[in-house]
Amino acid sequence: xxxxxxxxxxxxxxxxxxxxxxxxxxxxxxxxxxxxxxxxxxxxxxxxxxxxxxxxxxxxxxxxxxxxxxxxxxxxxxxxxxxxxxxxxxxxxxxxxxxxxxxxxxxxxxxxxxxxxxxxxxxxxxxxxxxxxxxxxxxxxxxxxxxxxxxxxxxxxxxxxxxxxxxxxxxxxxxxxxxxxxxxxxxxxxxxxxxxxxxxxxxxxxxxxxxxxxxxxxxxxxxxxxxxxxxxxxxxxxxxxx
Ligand code: OAD
Numbered sequence: 001x002x003x004x005x006x007x008x009x010x011x012x013x014x015x016x017x018x019x020x021x022x023x024x025x026x027x028x029x030x031x032x033x034x035x036x037x038x039x040x041x042x043x044x045x046x047x048x049x050x051x052x053x054x055x056x057x058x059x060x061x062x063x064x065x066x067x068x069x070x071x072x073x074x075x076x077x078x079x080x081x082x083x084x085x086x087x088x089x090x091x092x093x094x095x096x097x098x099x100x101x102x103x104x105x106x107x108x109x110x111x112x113x114x115x116x117x118x119x120x121x122x123x124x125x126x127x128x129x130x131x132x133x134x135x136x137x138x139x140x141x142x143x144x145x146x147x148x149x150x151x152x153x154x155x156x157x158x159x160x161x162x163x164x165x166x167x168x169x170x171x172x173x174x175x176x177x178x179x180x181x182x183x184x185x186x187x188x189x190x191x192x193x194x195x196x197x198x199x200x201x202x203x204x205x206x207x208x209x210x211x212x213x214x215x216x217x218x219x220x221x222x223x224x225x226x227x228x229x230x231x232x233x234x235x236x237x238x239x240x241x242x
Contacts (some may be wrong), residue, residue, distance in 0.1 A: 003235060004084045004172040008163075010046060010188055011090045011097070014177025014204055018222045019066045019096055025179050040152045049144075050133060056131040056148040059093075060112050064128040070099035071225035076101035078229045081192050087166050091178060093150050108157040108185065114149035117142065150168075155182070157184060167191040173199045174228070177221050180207035189213060202228055207219055 013023035018108050023029045027088040041054040068076075079086045081103050088105045090097055093112040110116075115126045120140035122181070136143045155209050173192030180186045189212055190198050201213040202224045210216050217224050 002171075004170075006166070006170045007078075007082065007086045007172045007174065007232075008166050008170040008188070008192065008197075009086065009088045009174045009176060010178060010185060011075075011088060011092060011176045012178025013092060013180075015071050015090075015221050015225070016066070016092055016094050016096050017177065017204075018071070018220060019094075021062060021066055021094055021096075023177075023179075024180065028115075041154055042152055043145065043154075045152070048078075049147075053131045053133070053148070056067060056150065057114060057132075059124075060130070060148075061171045063094055063112065065176075066094070066096065066186070068096045069222050071221035072096045072100035074226040074229040075176075078232060079104060081233055082139060087170075088164055089166075089185075089188070091182070093148075105129060106159045106163060108151070108159060108163060110150035110158060111149070112147075112148055112150060115146045116149040117144040117145050118147055129196070132214075144227050160184065162189065163188070167197075168195050169193055170197045173197045174202065175200070175207070175213070176202045178203070178207065180209040200228070 017023050022147050024031045045052045057115055075088060086104060088097055088102050089108055091109050093109055095113050098171050113125060113127055115131055117137035117140060120137060121144040122137060122139035124138055131146055131148060133144045135146045137146055167188055170192055173189060175189060186209060189209060199213045201207060201210055201216040203218060205218055206221060216226060
């Protein structure tokens with residue numbers, strides 16, 4: 001295997017599934033129980049802010065009980081030990097990458113452990129605490145404007161300039177545990193291919209965009225991610241590909 005200079009890893013809900021957090025589009029996924037238009041859009045929030053705050057309160061409470069799994073740990077090891085640069089771009093709002101020790105990390109869909117004040121734009125770490133309409137902003141003291149610092153459908157994901165710069169300069173793109181249905185993340189593989197990168201998918205099953213990847217390895221993240229990281233760290237030849 002080649003020694004890559006710049007690796008970009010894109011992660012999705014499938015990476016955290018074996019830590020006990022539901023994915024979105026699997027059979028028992030979050031969008032099988034909730035209408036995303038009600039709980040994950042600015043319009044839904046305007047219509048019923050308490051419902052939206054509760055949806056994220058429940059998800060934040062789950063965070064108190066989850067731990068990083070072998071796949072998060074393997075990616076943290078990759079970041080710490082790989083001789084090239086490794087950037088993780090996650091669509092996940094959970095804190096499992098940082099709990100595993102990953103340092104170079106972008107939360108493109110925000111972080112559930114943070115709140116954003118819509119009145120003054122300040123951000124605050126709230127950990128696993130609930131957000132309610134009674135919570136006042138620690139910066140401007142206004143009540144009722146503290147929302148989860150997550151990106152909703154129809155909003156611009158965070159740090160896009162930095163992400164596109166990294167994709168333009170990467171020589172390996174690895175997509176892990178994402179269905180490849182939500183843009184802009186679903187288009188990152190094409191940006192990486194345009195830059196001449198090798199593109200690999202690691203997912204339980206073939207994603208929407210599997211055909212554009214050069215290599216695909218299908219299986220549970222806790223199995224295939226540590227194996228793939230070992231391969232990168234040992235510069236070993238591929239074991240499974242298509
Ligand atoms: P999805 O639920 O769309 O896809 C999860 C993917 O993980 C699926 O392709 C599963 O096959 C795969 N998967 C499930 N269990 C796995 C396991 N144990 N190991 C490996 N793979 C597994 O989740 P995302 O692609 O992350 O955005 O969804 C993208 C965005 O859509 C989310 O960030 C969220 C959502 O709506 C917003 O809320 C804005």
